[in-house]
Amino acid sequence: MLFGRDKxxxxxxxxxxxxxxTYSTCGYCSTGCSIEIGTNKEGKPVAxxxxxxxxxxxGKLCVKGIFEHEIFEAEGRGEKPxxxxxxxEGYEMEEWDPVLDKMAAxxxxxxxxxxxxxxxxxxxxxxxxxxxxxxxxxxxxxIGTNNYDGNTTLCMASAVSGYKRSFGSDGPPGCYEDFxxxxxxxxxxxxxxxxxxxxxxxxxxxxxxxxxxxxxxxPRVTMLAQNADIHLAVTPGTDVVLQNAMMHVILSEGxxxxxxxxxxxxxxxxxxxEVQKYDPASASKICGIDEDTIRMVARLYAKSNRAxxxxxxxxxxxxxxxxxxxxxxxxNLITGNIGKPGxxxxxxxxxxxAMGTREWSSCSGLPGYRALEKAEDREEIAKFWGIDxxxxxxxxxxxxxxxxxxIETGEIKGLWLIATNPMTSMPNTARxxxxxxxxxxxxVQDSYADVETTEYAHVFLPAATWAEKEGxxxxxxxxxxxTRQVKQPHADCRSDLQIFNDVAxxxxxxxxxxxxxxxxxxxxxxxTLSKGRLCDISGMSHDLIEDKRGIQWPYTxxxxxxxxxxxxxxxxxxxEPGTFRFADGMAKLIPLPFIDxxxxxxxxxxxxxxxxxxxxxxxxxxxxxxxxxxxxxxPVPFMEINPDAAHxxxxxxxxxxxxxxxxxxxxxxxxxxxxxxxxxxxIPFHYFDCVNRLTLGLLDPYSRQPAFKQCSVxxxxxxxxxxxxxxxxxxxx
Ligand code: SF4
Numbered sequence: 001m002l003f004g005r006d007k008x009x010x011x012x013x014x015x016x017x018x019x020x021x022t023y024s025t026c027g028y029c030s031t032g033c034s035i036e037i038g039t040n041k042e043g044k045p046v047a048x049x050x051x052x053x054x055x056x057x058x059g060k061l062c063v064k065g066i067f068e069h070e071i072f073e074a075e076g077r078g079e080k081p082x083x084x085x086x087x088x089e090g091y092e093m094e095e096w097d098p099v100l101d102k103m104a105a106x107x108x109x110x111x112x113x114x115x116x117x118x119x120x121x122x123x124x125x126x127x128x129x130x131x132x133x134x135x136x137x138x139x140x141x142x143i144g145t146n147n148y149d150g151n152t153t154l155c156m157a158s159a160v161s162g163y164k165r166s167f168g169s170d171g172p173p174g175c176y177e178d179f180x181x182x183x184x185x186x187x188x189x190x191x192x193x194x195x196x197x198x199x200x201x202x203x204x205x206x207x208x209x210x211x212x213x214x215x216x217x218x219p220r221v222t223m224l225a226q227n228a229d230i231h232l233a234v235t236p237g238t239d240v241v242l243q244n245a246m247m248h249v250i251l252s253e254g255x256x257x258x259x260x261x262x263x264x265x266x267x268x269x270x271x272x273x274e275v276q277k278y279d280p281a282s283a284s285k286i287c288g289i290d291e292d293t294i295r296m297v298a299r300l301y302a303k304s305n306r307a308x309x310x311x312x313x314x315x316x317x318x319x320x321x322x323x324x325x326x327x328x329x330x331x332n333l334i335t336g337n338i339g340k341p342g343x344x345x346x347x348x349x350x351x352x353x354a355m356g357t358r359e360w361s362s363c364s365g366l367p368g369y370r371a372l373e374k375a376e377d378r379e380e381i382a383k384f385w386g387i388d389x390x391x392x393x394x395x396x397x398x399x400x401x402x403x404x405x406x407i408e409t410g411e412i413k414g415l416w417l418i419a420t421n422p423m424t425s426m427p428n429t430a431r432x433x434x435x436x437x438x439x440x441x442x443x444v445q446d447s448y449a450d451v452e453t454t455e456y457a458h459v460f461l462p463a464a465t466w467a468e469k470e471g472x473x474x475x476x477x478x479x480x481x482x483t484r485q486v487k488q489p490h491a492d493c494r495s496d497l498q499i500f501n502d503v504a505x506x507x508x509x510x511x512x513x514x515x516x517x518x519x520x521x522x523x524x525x526x527x528t529l530s531k532g533r534l535c536d537i538s539g540m541s542h543d544l545i546e547d548k549r550g551i552q553w554p555y556t557x558x559x560x561x562x563x564x565x566x567x568x569x570x571x572x573x574x575x576e577p578g579t580f581r582f583a584d585g586m587a588k589l590i591p592l593p594f595i596d597x598x599x600x601x602x603x604x605x606x607x608x609x610x611x612x613x614x615x616x617x618x619x620x621x622x623x624x625x626x627x628x629x630x631x632x633x634x635p636v637p638f639m640e641i642n643p644d645a646a647h648x649x650x651x652x653x654x655x656x657x658x659x660x661x662x663x664x665x666x667x668x669x670x671x672x673x674x675x676x677x678x679x680x681x682x683i684p685f686h687y688f689d690c691v692n693r694l695t696l697g698l699l700d701p702y703s704r705q706p707a708f709k710q711c712s713v714x715x716x717x718x719x720x721x722x723x724x725x726x727x728x729x730x731x732x733x
Contacts, residue, residue: 016040016047023051023546025473025481026065027126027466028618030349031198032475033057034549037069037467037486045069045486054549055569056176056479062197063616067627071465072487074626076450078462079491087437087456096494096502103416103459104506106441107143110414120147120403120412124419125155125351128471128483129360130522131496132353134515135418136362138500141385142509146397147412150363151420152354153400157703158316159347160358162325165702166333166588168581169369169534170358173573174308174344175477175552179206181342184304186215186297188239188328189314189709190348191222194615196312199348199476200224212304215297217242218314220610220640220682221675230297233677235288236608236710237598240320242294243327244592245283247275249298250334256302257336263577265333267589274591286594302335306342312350313612317709322702323592333587339574348476351619355474359535360526364396367526368533372396384529386512399704401426401697407435414441418496419463423452425619427697427706428663429689445499447490448623463496464489471497471519472545474553478535478571481550482542497522531557534573534581539566598710599696601679605661605712607645608680611691612709617684637690639668640682641715646672649717656723658716659683664693667723681713 018038026033034054038047048069052059061068081099082091110119121139123132139148160170167173179185179202192200204227207214216228217239225231234242250256251272261268280291287294301307309332315324329338329345337343349355360367370377373395382389398406404426406412415436426432436442436456444457447465454460467486474480489495494502501517504510516522520542527538535553539560545551552571559566578585601608616633617624624630639659641651651657653672658665659681668683668690676682683691685708696711 018047021049022467022484022486024467024483024486025352025550026061026068027352027483028064028068028623029196030352030354030476031056031196032352032473032477032479032481032550033061033065033198034481035061035065035068039486043487045072051549056475056550057198060198060201064618064624064630067629070627071623072468072490074623076448076626077490078447078449078460078493080462081492082449082460084458087458091460096492099459099461100502100506103443104503106414110441111145114413116144117147117397118412119143119145119414119416120398120406121145121416122148122400122403122418122420122422123150123357123361123363125150125152125354125357126419127353127357127496128469128519129353129356129474129480130471130519130526131500132357132361133367133522133526134497134500136360136367137385137513137515138504140362140366140392141387141513142504142507144391144509146393147403147406148363148397149400149403150357150361151400151422151425152351152357152363153703153705154425154708155313155350155705156316156347156354156358157399157705158318158321158700159311159325159349160364161322161700161703162329163347165322165326165590166329167574168587171369171534171573172345172347172349172476172478173338174346175569175571176202177570178308178342178344178346179203180210182306182308183212183342184215184301184307185212186217186301186307186309187224188217188309188311188324190310190312191218191224191612192348193223193227195613196348197615213300215300219608219677219680230293232289232293232297235286236610237318237320237596237707238287238594239315239318239324240327240592240594241278241283241287242289243324243331244275244278244594245280245287245294246298246301247271247331247334248278248283249280249295250302251275253299255299256334260336261334264338264580264587265589266584266586267591270591271330271334271589274593286596301331306340307332307335307337308342308344308346310346310348312348314709316703316705317707319597319698319700319707320594321700321705321707326590327592329587330589330592333589338587339572339576341570341572344572346476352475353473355476355478356472359474366392368529369535381529386514387509401699401704401706404432404435407438410438413439415439416443416445417453418445419447421446421451421453423455424692427692427695427708429693430664445496447493461499462491462493463499464493468493469495469497469519472523472542475550477552479550479552480537480540480545482545484546597698598707599662599698599712601712605714606679607713607715609659609661609694609711609713610676610680610682610709611685611695612682614684634684637666637668637683638671640671640673640676642674642676642678642680643672645678646670649715651715651717656718656720658718658723659694659713660716661694661696661711661713663696666690666693667718681715
């Protein structure tokens with residue numbers, strides 16, 4: 001007789017007939033999970049699994065990683081290069097050479113006619129680091145346009161800017177292991193369980209062992225807020241006021257770490273003078289958190305032996321994004337919480353290789369965190385590449401969010417988009433449509449031909465995706481990990497590295513510069529250039545990285561020679577006094593006056609509109625929209641609305657409503673939930689022709705990142721049949 005468990009039918013896992021497992025790194029988010037892709041005897045990817053010995057994910061994957069092997073042959077992949085003479089004609093398939101010839105000729109025509117900077121290049125956070133480095137070499141050293149950026153401006157630019165302003169360099173100081181040591185965790189606008197599920201698991205496991213308090217600052221009751229000890233439902237866009245008020249309490253009650261401040265910082269007096277203006281009683285009227293709670297949280301943070309702050313888009317995507325990051329750094333500097341286990345600032349990055357582009361793509365400067373503004377940096381790179389330093393501009397050109405308005409004004413005439421989809425990702429869709437139509441020449445290079453932006457391109461270049469090629473990514477905690485090639489590129493696709501090399505050959509200037517063909521050769525160049533830099537990778541190699549399941553930078557040649565093992569976790573920046581990246585080694589405490597320039601709800605548009613991510617989707621659904629097990633959970637756009645607000649307007653759960661802003665309107669399904677307060681709605685950003693028809697897109701003055709998360713809207717009850725028709729049309733577009 002069988003009892004209990006033995007009585008149940010055993011779970012059977014379908015045999016996928018895997019013949020070989022290949023090591024790789026997940027190509028979605030910046031958590032950086034080690035993954036193995038299983039291929040069958042015919043070489044077809046049929047399964048994905050987490051890697052047990054990897055420090056980041058320890059065998060686990062989230063719902064995106066588990067089905068990642070399905071993206072290779074997903075619907076909509078590019079097959080061959082496409083070309084047409086105008087946007088009003090149909091595409092024709094072509095061979096690579098004539099298409100690349102045409103592309104090079106158009107770039108030269110535009111630059112000769114209108115000037116070098118009239119052709120712009122916008123890339124992504126999705127390429128391999130070797131590809132980013134090569135694209136930077138092509139753009140800065142050969143084509144020579146200064147209007148070059150990545151779509152990471154939509155995501156992490158405020159973090160980059162904030163780190164540079166506070167510490168003198170980009171580079172997150174902390175790591176995931178800090179969760180194991182902290183006594184207090186504050187999460188600012190970060191919904192880990194949905195955005196970075198495996199980092200959430202690391203945090204939760206640490207919290208279950210040591211039970212540290214979790215404080216979540218978020219206007220919405222996110223999944224993380226539901227698990228918080230203290231949830232601060234801050235008024236959108238006012239984090240800086242809360243930070244200043246917390247510092248007011250800390251300094252007025254003498255809770256600061258005086259010794260740390262004196263040994264490591266400049267600017268204390270100016271900061272103190274500014275935060276004196278933010279007494280909790282006055283601040284509470286702006287940021288919406290009651291004064292006693294502000295005092296209680298400030299004391300809890302400052303009195304903890306080790307306190308850390310993490311943040312994501314709730315801070316970055318704001319008109320005060322860069323200030324919000326500096327505010328977090330200020331808070332950690334005055335409490336002595338930088339560079340020690342469990343005491344840190346840690347931005348939770350978005351895309352799988354947003355860090356790689358920051359380090360090596362030359363978007364905002366030159367490789368290895370070098371600056372165009374510094375003559376010695378320009379000379380060093382020019383000498384290494386074999387070109388005249390005068391070829392480089394002496395300061396950074398436009399960010400992505402300034403490139404599009406410059407197309408409107410006619411300053412930019414041609415554009416090359418690489419693995420980015422602004423028709424869905426940029427604010428104000430209607431304006432973006434008109435902008436792209438103005439271009440004399442648009443190239444879209446992507447793994448998928450059906451991205452919405454291809455509609456406006458003159459040339460489409462089909463790129464290999466993720467593990468159809470080889471190279472490294474850097475994750476949120478500075479860990480360099482490798483993606484090995486699992487299969488040959490789909491159809492006639494080429495790796496982005498090969499495409500950049502093929503384009504380079506068509507320019508006279510490239511004869512002076514070497515463009516290695518193999519990713520490992522490119523990595524060797526990067527290693528040489530990294531020596532002595534903050535992001536030193538000179539002790540690494542592709543094989544060692546795979547062997548260790550990822551290595552955090554810095555890992556120097558000297559450390560390798562001395563036989564030091566690459567740390568498998570726990571590598572931090574600024575652990576020694578006076579090692580910040582300003583000339584005097586000191587960090588800067590920066591006063592942050594608050595200027596309220598948000599679009600706020602009023603009688604005509606009475607709701608705040610907030611946007612964000614869902615666990616099953618990634619960015620504009622270019623990939624996850626094609627994977628059945630991801631797409632079926634959230635196939636259509638929806639809007640969270642508070643049940644009390646919905647009932648007052650006669651809105652039923654799961655019926656269509658029309659959301660209207662000063663920019664446009666969108667039809668979505670209403671989901672009644674108490675996750676949003678009565679004066680707020682939330683719409684996921686993944687869907688085409690939806691939330692970005694409404695968003696304002698005001699820019700942060702330092703980072704140029706748009707304020708996707710704050711604008712005002714009104715809700716209208718709409719005819720259900722008409723709305724269903726409109727919604728379907730919009731999805732079929
Ligand atoms: Fe991939 Fe991020 Fe999920 Fe890890 S958490 S499996 S890196 S999407």
